[in-house]
Amino acid sequence: MRTGTLPGARAAAAEDPRIRVSLPHLRALEGQARRLSFLPRQPARSVLNGRHASRLRGRGLNFEELRDYLPGDDVRSIDWKVTARTGTPHVRVMTEERDRPALIVVDQRMSMFFGSVLNMKAVTAAEAATLAAFRILDQGDRVGGIVFGDAAIAEIRPQRSRRALDRFVTALADANGLLSAEAPAVEPMSLTEVLRRVARIATRNHLVIVISDFDVVDEETERLVAAIARHNDLVLALVSDPFADAVPPGQRIVVSDGMLQAEIDTGDRTIHRRLAEMSSGRIAAILDWQRRFGVPVLPLSSAEETLPQMRRLMGLAPG
Numbered sequence: 522m523r524t525g526t527l528p529g530a531r532a533a534a535a536e537d538p539r540i541r542v543s544l545p546h547l548r549a550l551e552g553q554a555r556r557l558s559f560l561p562r563q564p565a566r567s568v569l570n571g572r573h574a575s576r577l578r579g580r581g582l583n584f585e586e587l588r589d590y591l592p593g594d595d596v597r598s599i600d601w602k603v604t605a606r607t608g609t610p611h612v613r614v615m616t617e618e619r620d621r622p623a624l625i626v627v628d629q630r631m632s633m634f635f636g637s638v639l640n641m642k643a644v645t646a647a648e649a650a651t652l653a654a655f656r657i658l659d660q661g662d663r664v665g666g667i668v669f670g671d672a673a674i675a676e677i678r679p680q681r682s683r684r685a686l687d688r689f690v691t692a693l694a695d696a697n698g699l700l701s702a703e704a705p706a707v708e709p710m711s712l713t714e715v716l717r718r719v720a721r722i723a724t725r726n727h728l729v730i731v732i733s734d735f736d737v738v739d740e741e742t743e744r745l746v747a748a749i750a751r752h753n754d755l756v757l758a759l760v761s762d763p764f765a766d767a768v769p770p771g772q773r774i775v776v777s778d779g780m781l782q783a784e785i786d787t788g789d790r791t792i793h794r795r796l797a798e799m800s801s802g803r804i805a806a807i808l809d810w811q812r813r814f815g816v817p818v819l820p821l822s823s824a825e826e827t828l829p830q831m832r833r834l835m836g837l838a839p840g
Contacts, residue, residue: 539640544694547651553828554655557835559623559662559728587611622679623657624723625650625666625689626716628733628760629696630709637764638824643700646732646760647693648827653730658686662728667718668692670699671709676718679727711737716745725752732758732821735807743810750814758819759807 538546587603590610598612627650633643640648650666657664658681665679666689675692677685712735723729729749735757749755811818819834821827829839 539636539644541641541700542644542647542694542697544691547647547690547694550648550651550828551655554652555659556828556837557652557656557831558837559653559657559660587613621726621728622663622665622723623653623728623730624679624719625653625657625664626719626729626731626733627666627668627693627696628712628736629668629693629700630671630736631700631704632709632734632736633760634700634702635762636823637762639826640823641700642734642760642762642823643697645821645823645827646758647697649758649760649821649831650693650730650732651690652828652831654686654689657728658683665689665722666692667715667722668696669710669715670696671707673699674710674715674718676722678722709737711739711742713739713742713745716742716749720745720749723749723753727753728756729753730756730758732760734760735803738803738806743806746810746816747814750816755814755816756819757807757810757816758821759804760821760823761804762823 536543587600588611590599590604590612594612598614600611600613603611627646629643629646633641633646635642636644654664654666661681663679663681664686665677667677668675668689673696675696677689677692679685712733716731719729719731746755746757807818810816819831821830821834832839
């Protein structure tokens, strides 16, 4: 479903941050990002806390050296294969990684170009991704991302670099700027294709945040979600709009694919039921992934300001 602006209003819409983001707008979020945390130790009421889902594992371990066992060494660090081969006890010395790579995956497809109260879903996703990117780099971790639309995808490998972060934020602004009701209709990019790229980059010990409305998923999408979550900290940010989630009955809605328009009468019980089932079914599938794979879900609404709801979901006080 696509939405557009009134004829002649497109220039004004381009300047309205609720409809389309700009690079200066995203860069201006840096100061607000300091009020978030993606570190393993989370507040008790955070959806990233172990009470709600698997606790973030934090930074991984790097192998440093193999040496003879010394009195006082932890017996759990003994390398039994080397010990058996040499006949003398050996231990593996591991050090904590100085930083952890984070990959932020952001949906900017036409299904995200919808909003009925405050923001377009694409705007909420872009703001949430930018806030996360600034905070993750500020806390000392590497950050990169994948930004995808219906026909294009940008990939930025995680780096502890301000330049890499700026490339990511620029890719977000560029992808968001392509969203338009007048854009030619194309087959939407499937989330499965995007997650294949995620699995290739985030082999293990990454923080992976996927921000999307999770349109166009299939059985392979679910398999990839499970595989990525098995070796990484995976967080799913489900972006929704209250109008799409609870389609009101008795409305006549005009929708467009950018070329043709159609009117949907939600007063028709069959049409209303099918629309409601489509929305609730998608949400149910994501919540099922949370239950089965231990993946935390951040429900983000385009009807609210982005930062306050992210703070609330992370169990932080308003401010």
